[in-house]
Amino acid sequence: MSAMASPNDEIVKRIDGIYSNKNPNSNIRYVINESRFNASQLCKTKKGIKQMSDEWLREKQGRRILKAVNGDRKLQKDIIQALKKGKVEKVLSRVGKDGKVTTYRLNSNGEIIGFWP
Secondary structure, X not given: OXXXXXXXXXXXXXXXXXXXXXXXXXXXXXXXXXXXXOOOOOOEOOOOOEOOOHHHHHHXXXXXXXXXXXXXHHHHHHHHHXXXXXXXXXXXXXXXXXXXXXXXXXXXXXXXXXXOO
């Protein structure tokens, strides 16, 4: 394991959680979550791709998604197809110093666009 240059370095390399939406009345198939503590921000890769953007999730043939689903290629493909069809919600969960969690909806560029749900 290499030393991190900043507390966010390791976070940039992975997805915190992918959840399947079992609600048959919802258009959303998956929820992808990223967590941050206090004022920590979503980062960008060395190529300038913002964390939690659609581009970041699909980068390198969806390697981050594959890792998050423990190598299940069928599930990875399904999530990528759902992302392309707008059937994935991306969420930022911010944990405050007091332990309170606030969740935000993210757009295709990884930008906060409102509260979630």
